[in-house]
Amino acid sequence: MAEGKDHNNILDEVTSGEYKYGFYTDIEMDTAPKGLTEDTIRFISAKKNEPEWMLEFRLKAFKYWLTIAEPNWAHLHHPPIDYQDIIYYAAPKKKPSLSSLDEVDPELLDTFNKLGISLEEQKVLAGVAVDAVIDSVSVKTTFTETLSKKGIIFCSFSEAVREHPELVKKHMGSVVPYRDNYFAALNSAVFSDGSFCYIPKGVRCPVELSTYFRINAANTGQFERTLIVADEGSYVSYLEGCTAPQRDENQLHAAIVEIVAEHNAEVKYSTVQNWYPGDKEGKGGIYNFVTKRGLCRGNHSKISWTQVETGSAITWKYPSCVLKGDNSIGEFYSVAVTNNYQQADTGSKMIHLGKNTKSTIISKGISAGHSNNSYRGMVRVAKKATNSRNFSQCDSLLLGDKCGAHTFPYITTGNESSIVEHEATTSKISEDQLFYCQQRGIDSEKAISLIVNGYAKEVLNKLPMEFAVEAQKLLAITLEGSVG
Amino acid sequence: MKETNSSVLESAILKKFSNLTLDHADDSDYMTQIRRQAFEAFKSGGLPRRTEEKWKNSKFDQVLENQMEFLTEKPEYNTEVSEIFHCSIHGFTTQVEAFLNGWYYTPNKNPLKVHDNGLIIGSIRAAQHQYPELFNLHFGKIAQHNQHGFSVVNMGLFQDGLFIYVPDGVFVEESIQLIKMVNAAKKLMINTRNLVILGKNSRLSLMHCDDSVNHQSSLINTVSEIFVGENATLDLYKLQNINDVTCLINSTSVWQSRNSRVKVNVITLNGGTIRNELNVDLQGEGAEADLNGIYLMDKKQQVDNQVFVNHAVPHCNSSELFKGILDEESTAIFNGYIHVNKDAQKTNAFQRNNNILMTPDAKVDTMPFLEIYADDVKCSHGATIGQLDNEAMFYLRQRGINEKDARLLLMYAFAAEVTDKIDITPLRVNIEDMVKKRLRGELSICEKCVLHCSTPDIPLEFEIDLSKI
């Protein structure tokens, strides 16, 4: 019956209107001056008491970034971004080093409560260890002790740089090098903080690790960096969720997520992205340029991405898997919803390098209002990746006649023993389905929410339970008022 | 294009362009102006490089450093076409219009014929003077959305081409066969341009055959513009069977008016580097386009099919089916692009590309794109890259067929989905035969083969499940 109950909650949410996560937390900030120079990078590094090698890495990335141009191939249109008009570092002034929740700034706790994701509640009810990131610096890590008994390291990126430099040095940039792309170079130069996670050999992480990101200070770019390393035979499920307060000015977000899976390791990474999408006229909203990539380094390793994208004015994001180990598996499940003037260019890349590698891409795009929603995906099977297999399905659903749905798959196969299949459909909600629901007394808005959730079910089912509930709510809220 | 970066070919083209007024002294004013514009465009743009999205993985950049020559003067021909060229398609008659090295081959003919029913066929050079209204109305307009370096060069330097005008209500009974032969001792760059105009309620079946009769490496750059009037029907067959070193760009742009029907079959049997561009602009409600292609490549050949379908208005249907078999070190590129305009409601668009790789060295890039701005549409696309179905292979072998024959049979069945779409029966039989021969690679195994090509009355003894292939 859980399903029916969740659904009712969604319907309640639908009627509640405005973007509900639009509040602002008043916390004193310690900020860098606007703009980006070598000095800014030295400032960030110094603020964080970083070792010399970290500063060098940042500076190398910065120098490279200066030499390259912003990519323009995506099906996205936005005014040029003034990179000198952005504050690259903002941190709560009270440097926290806390051992219990009681020590957390009560205002922050209140923020989480408003979001409905209070640490307390999560800790007790869901058994989830939360590494909460407000703006740029990690504020609180819970369950560290429980996890550390198993040898699991789950901490802020800054802490990892200090406490586990050998692990960071070994893996940082190994999956997403700073030269990878424009936004990866930018992130590598100025990243503020993020999460680090290491699962030792043979350990199955007993809880779902999660981070909540929020952009809080006005005019502050958010540059997260996450590194997850799953050693041989380990398993971890990682959740990332975002809700951002309402802002009029566009804000830039350029994150990096790197995942390394060694022999027989498995990593499940789930995201619900709900950054502020801008208002109904397309004013404001987050620019979200993210590089997410997993490396199946070992044989029989597996990396699985699941994402529900409902927010951001602009989304540029292609969670990818490099299947290097033989028999490794990559998966990508995505629901991307755009409404009003949102633009999304998102999809996945599956690079098959090892033998007998398998990948699956299931992408469900939903466009409404004046939005444009593009799937862009690449499947590449290298010559040596014999007997590899890919299946991609990319469906688009259109609501209204002012929006666009596009599909841009790039498929290359270089050997004869592999099989690659791509299927895609574009359709609207059929009038027959709508009428059927209406004839049963369900009004058109509820009917659409019902049908859309059904359409996206294949992907939503891949999310952990509590995330699936949130994701369903978001779908309904995002599509509010899209028919009529 | 900066002078310093010019390739050998670009320099040769620039030099050729500088001679425009001399080489094309007999052009109409309209034409002269168009050629000059192309010259300016070429000066700034040059030829495409593979760094450009639309030329990704294309082997065309290898011609950039080739020293090519142009045949500026129309040579004198004395022999009949039949004496120098035998078409391997037989069993039905066509009206043959031949071109040799890019020049209209008319030993004893007027360059422009007007038939009793008003049908006009002949050289495009003559048409620009004799039918300026028709010519100026369509020339350069239909292909204008597909501009790249090679098409710009074609616009500016085309030497000759075929002009066909089918008046309103005229059904052209006999297929017109356009044969383009290349036979020269030198490496030639050949630029030809065709203009085909179908009036209201008319019908035309056109075969566009590219053949080479020698082994010199040439660069053939052809642009065809086809206007299909209201409720008119066009069947277009593009047959390509050229040598392993020739590069061919065959760019066809079709403008479809209301309720018109266009069927295109692109059959690529052999060629060095082939790029087929097919642009179909559905500009009238109720128009239908059925686009099919089969390519069978081996050695180091490359075929690149760029298929663009623009749904500009509501209630149009389009379907694309391109299939290919890649042997040895051959490569194939498929880029299908369906664009549905925001007003083009009730659009049905379908696109599929299937590929079979026979060896570890063959390679396929497929990019089936959809760009959709209308909501009341049914669009689907699919692409596969794989190999012959193992289960089907086993089934055949269990019935006692050896591996080689079984493979052949399955390949043939794979190709048959496309060749079945050819409506003219003798042509289909011939093309099927050519496909079979092409797939076999040799004729000596004929007697043993289960396909009984030489004795078609003996039926095959078992059914093949096409859905598995």
Place this chain on the structure above:
Amino acid sequence: MLLDIKNLHVSINGKEILKAFNLTVNKGEVHAIMGPNGTGKSTLAAAITGREGYEITQGEIWFNGELINDMSPDERANKGIFLSFQYPVEIPGVSMTNFMRTALNAKREFNNQPPVSASDFLKKMEEMKNLVEIHSKLTNRSVNEGFSGGEKKKNEIFQMAMLEPTMAILDETDSGLDIDALKVVAKGVNALRADDNGFVVITHYQRLLDFIVPDFVHVMYDGSIVKSGGKELALELEANGYEWIKEAVAEK
């Protein structure tokens, strides 16, 4: 008077399908509407339920004393009009349980009632499933997806039982059913017949009327009712076909 249709004219894409159609259904009555293909039977069902694209150019549809011409389909449904579809549509990913619960609660909300409790809902589901002999677990099946023809029709009657309409229209519910399934469907309908509701049974064949015995039989031809009578009229049609009706109309 439950349903009162007066001089109804309905067009699709400018083409008139229903022409001066009149019908009155009182509480407790079952009306059968028969007639050859293409006479507008399904158009009638669509017009009563408010389907888009069916334009009422003239006339009135009254339901329970209210003019419903301009009401949305869901409003009509919540007021108690139910249509058993000739071709029930598939809705992938939407489970039957979720669908039914949403529909039931929409109606309860409409009537200012609190949502149904989970246990009551489940109990009712089980009860009504038994009524129409649905044995599969509907929880994990999407609406009509993968249902056989017979299952789809049973599912329509099941939904009718769940939603308890006052006016049910069965649009060729019998077509494509074998005799066993037909009996099950009829049993379901008969169990729901009551003094305070009415039925309009649109059918092609007299067969269904052996099991759902109508109070009135109407023959429809070319957009209006050309002959009305008791249940014996159906037998007459079965014996003589529709030709005599067509001829009679032609003579007029």
